[in-house]
Amino acid sequence: MLTKRVIPCLDCHEGRVVKGVNFVDLVDAGDPVELAAFYDAEGADELVFLDITASHEERPSMLDVAARTSEEVFIPYTVGGGMRSAADIRAMLSAGADKISLNSAAVRDPELITHTSRIYGSQCIVVAIDARRVAGSVERWEVFINGGRINTGLDAVEWARRAADLGAGEVLLTSMDRDGTNEGFDLPLTRAVTREVTIPVIASGGAGELEHFAEVVIEADADAVLAASTLHFGRFRVRDIKAHMAGHGIPIRLVEVAEEARSPVTSEWRVR
């Protein structure tokens, strides 16, 4: 039976994992590869590395992260941020990434999805969508790009369907309304997208309680759940999330993990 996936997300800046709000007050959370190996041992099903600065200058450090990860970590991982061309994508896959996440570049150049999924297979092209509910509307969300700074006016559900039609293999769906709130995933948004596409959907943004992870799978049909700061800063462990989901009858890959585990997240948080 295919299991639902729990995916830690590692936001990266200058080759380090960071946590911050709107790119300010970035808190150093450690070395991405060390953290990745820790999450593998903790039972994570996959990993996502996102270069939050998403600039061309940052790509050498992300290529280095991808290459080092392929030598130390034996679960699949996605790299996203700053890639704009087929050449960028090829370089990252050659470095060892299993999948590439495209966000702004996919909106600006949808042909990139088609082109690269034909060459490398749709399984390695993930389209990341940052969606925000249209003020006053009940069930309408718009797609934002450039780290949430530009409203494209695109309907998020329609864009998800189009991305799938163009060849995307998965959708990484982030609710900007819920991100960082700990109020839970945006269930109506997630449900609207999972109903519209036949490719897997990874729900992101808003998880704060264990209940939220089970809820988005059961009520909104998410195929995978993403979590970042709740994991890095010790609110839960991956196994807590998995045990909770399994307790709700959700098929999960359960692995034996150490009772005591020390996260390599830097104990003295540095504010940049």
Place this chain on the structure above:
Amino acid sequence: MSPATAPRIAIIDYRMGNLRSVQKGFEHAGVEGVTVTDSPAEASAADGIVLPGVGAFRDAAYNLRESGLWELVCERVAAGTPFLGICLGMQLLADVGLEDGEWEGLGIVGGRCERLPAGVKIPHIGWNTVSYPRTSPLFDGIDEQSTFYFVHSYHLMPSDPSVIIGSAEYGVTFAAAVQAGEAAFAVQFHPEKSSATGLHLLGNFGRIVKERA
């Protein structure tokens, strides 16, 4: 054991995806003497052969033929050299692949490579449980119903079901692992992406190579 007698495993590079994680996976599993090569001569001298691969069936078959590795694989498998096909490296064992046309495969495991049935999300991505229709040394020490990481849209349908040593469910019951003869194995999932369980399987293959070297 001296380097001259240590068993060697060749991972075949035929330009179908990154092989570093497969090589590193063997290393982490404690298997020594694993090299990546695109040379038929070098692969021919190895005690074990690994055929990984991600991508299209047609391109893979073409690259294997162009490089002379096609004959090498067929010869070594016929001679009883331990072999492990991974993902596309399993699908290529079919007589024929039906991805974007109809393409001749290696024919090491008779049968066809077909697309997963409609009605499920394709590609099949994620961790799926594997059950064992019969025992195989490849799964030694790995519990039945263990989960492995899959990423694929096509699957090998062996004409002789008795070769199936691992099966999984995704819209249909399909061959997740096969064994032909004593030492030719192939898996649809990615052991190098299946965490500790996958590394255990790579270790098993390393042991099989050692025993037969």
